[in-house]
Structures are given as C-alpha cells and as structure tokens.
Amino acid sequence: MTFGIHNIVGIHRLHTGQKNYSTPLIFKTYKQWSYWQRKAFDYLIWCHLDRAVEFSVALLCWFWIFPLTFSEANEWHFQWVFRVFLFNIACEFTTYPFWHWITHARRSPYAQGPLHEKKFNPVNPYEDKGQDHLLREITFTTLGWLQSSFVQCIFMWLWASGRLPYYGDFWSRPFFSIFILLSVTYWSAFHFYWSHRFMHPWWSVRNGIREGDIGAFLYRHFHSLHHRSHNPGPWSGLSMHPVEHFFYYTRAYFPLLFSCHPLHFLYAKFQADIGPISGHDGHDNPAGGAAFHYLHHAFFECNYGTPLIDFDRLFGTYKQFVKKPINK
Ligand SMILES: [Zn+2]
Ligand SMILES: [Zn+2]
Numbered sequence: 001m002t003f004g005i006h007n008i009v010g011i012h013r014l015h016t017g018q019k020n021y022s023t024p025l026i027f028k029t030y031k032q033w034s035y036w037q038r039k040a041f042d043y044l045i046w047c048h049l050d051r052a053v054e055f056s057v058a059l060l061c062w063f064w065i066f067p068l069t070f071s072e073a074n075e076w077h078f079q080w081v082f083r084v085f086l087f088n089i090a091c092e093f094t095t096y097p098f099w100h101w102i103t104h105a106r107r108s109p110y111a112q113g114p115l116h117e118k119k120f121n122p123v124n125p126y127e128d129k130g131q132d133h134l135l136r137e138i139t140f141t142t143l144g145w146l147q148s149s150f151v152q153c154i155f156m157w158l159w160a161s162g163r164l165p166y167y168g169d170f171w172s173r174p175f176f177s178i179f180i181l182l183s184v185t186y187w188s189a190f191h192f193y194w195s196h197r198f199m200h201p202w203w204s205v206r207n208g209i210r211e212g213d214i215g216a217f218l219y220r221h222f223h224s225l226h227h228r229s230h231n232p233g234p235w236s237g238l239s240m241h242p243v244e245h246f247f248y249y250t251r252a253y254f255p256l257l258f259s260c261h262p263l264h265f266l267y268a269k270f271q272a273d274i275g276p277i278s279g280h281d282g283h284d285n286p287a288g289g290a291a292f293h294y295l296h297h298a299f300f301e302c303n304y305g306t307p308l309i310d311f312d313r314l315f316g317t318y319k320q321f322v323k324k325p326i327n328k
Helices: 005-015 035-049 052-072 078-104 114-118 130-160 174-197 214-221 223-228 242-252 262-274 291-299 311-315
Strands: none
Touching: 005 114, 035 174, 052 078, 052 130, 052 262, 078 130, 078 262, 130 242, 130 262, 174 242, 174 262, 174 311, 214 223, 223 242, 242 262
C-alpha cells in the first residue's frame, strides 16, 4: 500500500491520459495471471517491493546517520540525539507534504486532474474542514515522529552502551538477517490488526456499549482522535493520540526479545512512520489504493486490519468497497 515509484509513475501516466496507468512497472502481464499466481506474487514478492520507500529510508539512516551518531550513543549527549531527531523530522517533512501535494493540493496539477476521479470521497477534507483540521493532523503526526525518534535513540543507547545485544555485520548471519528483514512486513500487518482492534469496543456495539469494555474506554479516550478524520487524507494516518502512538510503535520493540541488526529495527520503525501515508491518502490506484482502510474510517466497526494479514475475513468484520472496486 505504500506509495513508491510505481505509484508516482502510475499517477503521471493517468494524468497524461495513458490507459495502462496502473500496470506494475516490470510485470506487465500481471493482469493475465491466474488468481493464485497473482495472490502468490502479492504475498511473497509485491508486499516487499511495495515497501521500497521505507526500506530506502532505513538504509539511508543506517549508512548515513549511524556513522555520525552511534559511536557517541553510549552516553546521552545533545549532539547525536539532535541529529537523530533532525533526520526523522526531515523524513516526515519530505514524504508527507509531497504526498499531500500530489493528491490534495489546490495548486497540484495531479490532484486537480484525472486523479480526482479516483478519490473515494470526492470532498477534499483539507478544503472542506479548513486549516484547523490540517493543523491538528500535522501536529499529531509530528508527535508520532518525535516519539519514534525517541524510541530510536533509546535503542541506539541500549545497543551502544552494551545493555542490549545486537550485531552490526548484517551478512555475518545472512539467512537469519534476510528472514527477519522479510518478516518485518508480515509482523507489522499482524501487529497493526491487534494493536488497533484492542482500541475499539471488544464486544459488538449493536446493543450499545457493554459496561467495563476496555476497548470502548480506549476508543473514547485515545483512538477516537484518529477517527476524527472520517474522510482521511495523507496526514490522517499518524494523527493519533500519543498513547495510541505508544501501542502502535511497539511493533518495533522486538530487538528487546532477541539480538538483531539495527536495520531490522529501522525498517520496522520507518514502516510505521511512512506506511500510513498511502493507507490514508483517500484515493484508489494508482495512488494509495487503500479502500480497505478508507472504509474503516467511514464506518468504524469493520476492516480493522490490512488485506495482507486478513483477520477481518476470519472474524467476519470484512467490508467490501463496492462503489469503485480496486483495479490492480
Ligand atoms: Zn486510520
Ligand atoms: Zn480504528
């Protein structure tokens, strides 16, 4: 679901009137494959290629920021902590505004062109609800990035000071390293379902809220903030209460359980930071294409997870988008 080069090329193709705008860049026969071939491809290959932006940012952080900071990280000093925060905030204010511009800006030729036809809800939330709505989403998104930057600093300090085991040579354990790296995407989808589901009422709300429902309590006090964006846009994804940010980012805490490479942590962290953009951009393919989660914002008690690890079909909470079926 994450935006990447294929989304940008697809949007540009759509804008310039090309019919095969959503063809995956190198797999041009995808639509002619059988159902199971496409499913196998999606689950084994595409879900990883789809995370190219997050992986690139994680690599950049490892090869650029770690050499500048890690040797000092055994003690808390302003300089290295500041660099880590600066890198993260720079990532936020590059990726989020860029996708906002492409999909929603008044002066963007793309947002005002044929891409607008792909919007699930034709109303632009940032024009309809005004500056306060946008400012609230930017503020809470930034609080999310600040929290994840802080978590990154804590892990760097734990590793550098010898308090937590890790290994720095990725290829010293090639099979383990690749296995954990590929697992991050499935783990993130699994974790997202459960960390999200437990912030909605645990029992059916058809007959009202049950007394003592912890999920209803968490929804009312924390998760409802995320649901103020009924018609989501790119800034809605990380617009959460800091308590929800805490639960959300625990997906990247797995280095507490076993020794891994910092890149594993960074990949999980940046998936959590950047992944929500396309999951909430409110447009069908060739933009984010996240009708699944759009319906969660529109109807609340459905589609809690993601299509990758589909607990919703298993537990009967799946809702299909019928107005404009997704065309891959
Ligand atoms: Zn959401
Ligand atoms: Zn929710």
